[in-house]
Amino acid sequence: MTINTIKYTELTGNPRHDKLISLVQSNGYISNEELAHTLGVTTQTIRRDIKTLSQNGFISRHHGGAGRVSSITNTEFSIRETIHTEEKTLIANEISNYILDGSTLFITIGTTVEFIARALESKNNLRIITNSLRVANLLYINKNFEVITVGGMLRSHNGGIIGPNVVSFINHFRADYLITSLGAIANDGTLLDFDINEVAVVKAMLHNSKKVLIAADHSKFHTSAAVEIDTLRNNMVLFTDEKPPTEIMRIIREKKVELHTVKKHI
Incomplete structure (x- = not known):
């Protein structure tokens, strides 16, 4: 770590x-x-x-x-870019291997999903819809990808695009996968984040996706956030670097959530 x-x-x-x-x-x-x-x-x-x-x-x-x-304020984006980098890289590679060529993806905002965007360079024929300008900048030069961005208010601190027009735009698409990170996973299986405007976009993407791929390093099991996204359920796949706590493992088994635990290099 x-x-x-x-x-x-x-x-x-x-x-x-x-x-x-x-x-x-x-x-x-x-x-x-x-x-x-x-x-x-x-x-x-x-x-x-x-x-x-x-x-x-x-x-x-x-x-x-x-x-x-605090469950209200997330750590500064520039700091989050530099922490848990090994874990994020391993999770990103595992998610990239999981995705089939020819898929349509929703990708959200966040440092972890930027690691995933970089890992996708080996894939072919992907359509990617994202509300992250930073993710779009990483992917648009790849000739194997069709990258679609949304229109709305651009945030300076994380390159995210939010607003009611974004949600409306997202509802016109159906994706094979949603790729997202989050702020925390509570012991009862609730998925949480910090910003209600960003969560509104994630919810729209989630509603229009066949499978939800959640990237969460081990720190997400031991912190808190204030805004509810959803709860763990059977169309979700959780990618992490350590076995989740006992309470969350019970939810994973009950809801038949697919779990991928990557192995860190020793």
Whole structure:
């Protein structure tokens, strides 16, 4: 796993605590072992630190690690581009291998789906409909692809295109696959994200897709977001890098969700 170590902000008066908070905020979720290694202390010390910081509302305490508290604000896009890159690459390659040549795809906004867009270069005869200008810029030069973008309001922070016209446009298409990432997967199987306008587009794509391919690295099981997309169900395929927690695995089995767990390089 790649740990993003951004410059920390003085919040608590304790430099180690401040570094721990910054690491959690920038990565979404980190295990006790990863924090101990990065900060150069024992896991027992990290557990005590997490307990103290969670009691004071700086982070969220989880079994085996710590996560962000906020379910409203996503980590800055430029930071998300640099974290969990190995996991995102492996997931992207697995999704690319899963997709059949000659398919029609919806692709949403996000750093993870940009990894997937790059991995699609080996495919042939794809039609791609996307509301991500960044994804379109990665794919349009490929002569094997037909790339269709939507018209609406362009967001400067992530290259996403949103608005009611986007939803209306999406409803004119039927796709073999929707490729999407998300903000979090709750223990009850609810799929969550941060922005209601972006979620509206994802819902339209989901409604018009035969299969939904969800790219979610392990941090998505240990964080939260405020806007509901849908719940795990039997036309969904979940691609991740670690076995999901027990509660989510139960939902996966009950709903007959197809699960692909990629193996990280050692």
